[in-house]
Amino acid sequence: MTVKEIIARKRDRLALNAEEIRAMVTGFVRGEVAEGQMAALLMAIVLNGMEPREIYDLTLAMADTGEQLDLSGIPGVKVDKHSTGGVGDKTTLVVAPLVAAMGIPVPKMSGRALAHTGGTIDKLEAIPGLKTDLSPRQFVSQLAEINLAIAVQTQELAPADKLIYALRDATATVESIPLIASSIMSKKLAIGADAMVLDVKAGRGAFMPDVERARELAETMVDIGARHGKHVVALVTSMEQPLGRAVGDAVELAEAVATLAGHGPDDLVELCETLAAHMLVLGGAAADLDEGRAHARQGLQSRVGLAKLRQMVVAQDGDPAVIDNPALLSRSLQQVPIRSARPGVIAGLDAREVGSALRELKEAAGRRQHACGLLLHQKVGGVLSEEETMAVLLFPSEAHAAACRAASRIRAAYHISDRASPTTDIVAAVVGA
Numbered sequence: 279m280t281v282k283e284i285i286a287r288k289r290d291r292l293a294l295n296a297e298e299i300r301a302m303v304t305g306f307v308r309g310e311v312a313e314g315q316m317a318a319l320l321m322a323i324v325l326n327g328m329e330p331r332e333i334y335d336l337t338l339a340m341a342d343t344g345e346q347l348d349l350s351g352i353p354g355v356k357v358d359k360h361s362t363g364g365v366g367d368k369t370t371l372v373v374a375p376l377v378a379a380m381g382i383p384v385p386k387m388s389g390r391a392l393a394h395t396g397g398t399i400d401k402l403e404a405i406p407g408l409k410t411d412l413s414p415r416q417f418v419s420q421l422a423e424i425n426l427a428i429a430v431q432t433q434e435l436a437p438a439d440k441l442i443y444a445l446r447d448a449t450a451t452v453e454s455i456p457l458i459a460s461s462i463m464s465k466k467l468a469i470g471a472d473a474m475v476l477d478v479k480a481g482r483g484a485f486m487p488d489v490e491r492a493r494e495l496a497e498t499m500v501d502i503g504a505r506h507g508k509h510v511v512a513l514v515t516s517m518e519q520p521l522g523r524a525v526g527d528a529v530e531l532a533e534a535v536a537t538l539a540g541h542g543p544d545d546l547v548e549l550c551e552t553l554a555a556h557m558l559v560l561g562g563a564a565a566d567l568d569e570g571r572a573h574a575r576q577g578l579q580s581r582v583g584l585a586k587l588r589q590m591v592v593a594q595d596g597d598p599a600v601i602d603n604p605a606l607l608s609r610s611l612q613q614v615p616i617r618s619a620r621p622g623v624i625a626g627l628d629a630r631e632v633g634s635a636l637r638e639l640k641e642a643a644g645r646r647q648h649a650c651g652l653l654l655h656q657k658v659g660g661v662l663s664e665e666e667t668m669a670v671l672l673f674p675s676e677a678h679a680a681a682c683r684a685a686s687r688i689r690a691a692y693h694i695s696d697r698a699s700p701t702t703d704i705v706a707a708v709v710g711a
Contacts, residue, residue, distance in 0.1 A: 340464035366520035371534035376583030382561035394633030408596030483629025526651025532604035626693035642680030
């Protein structure tokens with residue numbers, strides 16, 4: 279069947295078989311399928327969807343275009359963790375070392391910030407000297423030695439995903455659950471973990487705007503994992519307001535360290551304990567979620583995860599002094615307080631606007647972008663007096679003008695009301711447990 283005929287089948291709402299999907303994916307990577315042809319297929323998928331079997335075949339075809347890690351020589355159940363991206367989401371920096379310290383190997387390849395969301399790699403690169411570009415051999419070796427490796431995704435893993443995502447971004451075909459699910463899971467399958475826990479964000483600060491769409495994405499990814507013989511659990515979690523009290527690379531790293539030392543903010547601690555509990559159950563270190571949560575809580579109190587994070591930083595040539603004293607990352611910074619315009623109750627805090635404002639500030643800060651951050655003194659439900667400080671913006675002096683603009687945007691992101699709004703649970707749904 280020709281490329282034109284394959285596109286026509288999907289245009290006409292017909293299901294493609296594995297051979298047709300693989301021909302399009304591998305042909306595009308090799309330059310045998312033109313960008314215009316792949317763009318036409320992507321748009322047909324956005325408009326007409328894909329059956330579960332098609333989505334799995336697309337995921338497998340993308341994963342097979344590159345190298346796949348072999349973790350079979352490492353004892354135990356290897357458990358990966360992934361988030362679809364949010365504002366203030368530093369859970370990987372807490373959960374991965376916490377679980378690894380309890381005997382579960384955690385292989386984690388992460389990305390950089392996308393749009394208004396933060397990236398785990400950006401946060402780690404706030405640590406002087408730390409290397410995130412580990413080769414596959416270095417990644418596997420470190421995982422075998424200390425149970426933990428967090429690195430940037432290599433070019434060799436699922437190269438089709440990078441090429442197809444760039445085309446999706448240029449052709450308004452990003453927001454498609456089959457394409458999002460196959461993009462995420464192609465990289466997850468290539469890493470070679472035995473099981474994985476997915477944190478699928480929903481709300482203003484997420485790529486999925488509501489719980490229903492987030493749950494559909496979660497169910498799709500769990501199905502892909504099951505078809506590949508992997509046990510996947512997906513949590514749908516709230517991203518209406520930033521997670522924790524810190525937003526920005528260095529301040530989020532500092533908050534992760536505080537959380538691993540037993541002093542984290544309530545919402546971050548709750549989510550980290552829940553994610554860790556699921557990982558511990560999948561890895562065989564806990565019989566059920568209650569036991570998993572108890573282990574996670576004890577791990578935070580005993581600081582074993584903090585010791586593991588420090589061990590990883592040393593293994594990846596980073597300076598452990600910033601783990602011992604995170605305040606080193608915020609030296610010589612200016613501050614702008616963000617104050618309330620009137621008394622009342624915080625009824626909403628737009629996570630997307632906060633993330634976008636901080637991204638603009640980071641761009642203005644140039645080489646010191648990792649230092650830019652926001653510390654939230656008040657979040658949803660907080661009771662304010664007039665001119666009370668709601669948040670503080672941290673920035674290098676060269677970004678002063680951009681900081682004033684960011685402060686104005688963040689102030690407007692707070693919705694202050696005369697009455698409190700109903701609170702929502704941080705975990706809205708669990709799929710695959």
